[in-house]
Amino acid sequence: MTKSIFDLSGQTAVITGASRGLGQYFGRALAQAGADLIVTSRHADALAPFVTEIEAMGRRALPLELDVRDHDSIVRFGAAVEKASDQVHILVNNAGCNVRKPALDVQWEDWNLVLDTNLRGSFFVAQQIARGMVQHGYGRIINIGSVTSVAGFAGLGPYCASRGGIKQLTMSLADDWGKYGVTVNCLAPGWFKTDQNKILYEDREWVEYLMDRIPLKRHGEPHDLDGAIVFLASEASRYVTGQTLLVDGGVSTGATRATARKV
Numbered sequence: 001m002t003k004s005i006f007d008l009s010g011q012t013a014v015i016t017g018a019s020r021g022l023g024q025y026f027g028r029a030l031a032q033a034g035a036d037l038i039v040t041s042r043h044a045d046a047l048a049p050f051v052t053e054i055e056a057m058g059r060r061a062l063p064l065e066l067d068v069r070d071h072d073s074i075v076r077f078g079a080a081v082e083k084a085s086d087q088v089h090i091l092v093n094n095a096g097c098n099v100r101k102p103a104l105d106v107q108w109e110d111w112n113l114v115l116d117t118n119l120r121g122s123f124f125v126a127q128q129i130a131r132g133m134v135q136h137g138y139g140r141i142i143n144i145g146s147v148t149s150v151a152g153f154a155g156l157g158p159y160c161a162s163r164g165g166i167k168q169l170t171m172s173l174a175d176d177w178g179k180y181g182v183t184v185n186c187l188a189p190g191w192f193k194t195d196q197n198k199i200l201y202e203d204r205e206w207v208e209y210l211m212d213r214i215p216l217k218r219h220g221e222p223h224d225l226d227g228a229i230v231f232l233a234s235e236a237s238r239y240v241t242g243q244t245l246l247v248d249g250g251v252s253t254g255a256t257r258a259t260a261r262k263v
């Protein structure tokens with residue numbers, strides 16, 4: 001029987017920040033497509049229920065500790081990955097955080113937290129995992145960006161800067177590692193309701209404002225990302241690199257929607 005170009009059987013995927021939220025959805029989608037997982041959190045214990053869930057699907061899931069703000073932790077993590085797995089085929093650089101504040105209130109520490117986690121962390125994790133991918137001549141790196149990779153939003157200065165940086169970093173790494181058979185792309189979700197931002201969705205006025213600007217007229221559900229993550233992780237995307245794939249209900253088309261006449 002011909003293998004589907006979306007089939008990930010026999011492959012290993014590393015997903016950072018898989019203790020909750022979108023990281024777990026990415027993990028489920030990749031495991032469903034056949035991949036075994038290596039999953040991370042700053043607190044390995046927090047991964048136990050997810051590991052059990054993935055094992056119940058008949059896949060392997062190895063929990064590892066990783067703090068992407070700590071270079072020593074990244075190096076230790078890289079060594080543990082190398083020891084545990086002959087080859088990593090897929091990396092999902094998902095660990096991230098946000099600080100929502102008006103720009104005038106942003107503190108030096110807020111900036112460092114968001115940029116160190118989202119941008120510097122993603123770079124050094126990619127570097128660590130790419131060493132093995134380069135040796136094997138194959139890899140799929142998926143950096144998680146955001147609609148803020150391509151548009152600015154009030155109250156999200158450091159976050160937008162970090163996600164804009166991820167888009168540029170993706171292009172740069174794609175150019176660096178393409179010759180080794182490693183593709184690097186950015187998956188950029190729009191407005192999804194998760195633990196990280198559920199408080200926003202309690203503000204009905206804001207939700208109405210947002211829905212008016214999303215062409216598909218709803219916020220994202222985590223499963224809306226399943227197809228995109230499997231596509232970027234699989235053979236199906238073999239000639240795609242350096243790209244940012246927005247999965248956002250079309251909100252990025254509507255930067256001028258606020259000023260346009262309603263139709």
Ligand SMILES: NC(=O)c1ccc[n+]([C@@H]2O[C@H](COP(=O)([O-])OP(=O)(O)OC[C@H]3O[C@@H](n4cnc5c(N)ncnc54)[C@H](OP(=O)(O)O)[C@@H]3O)[C@@H](O)[C@H]2O)c1
Binds near residue numbers: 021067
């Ligand atoms: N939710 C959305 O609507 C949305 C939209 C666009 C993009 N994103 C991005 O998608 C990713 C996941 O979002 P989410 O909503 O699922 O977030 P979340 O629920 O807050 O989960 C964030 C994950 O990142 C990990 N993490 C945070 N800081 C870390 C650090 N210093 N070192 C290692 N891991 C760290 C956390 O693990 P531990 O705390 O267990 O260590 C957790 O597993 C983030 O990068 C986010 O910016 C989200």
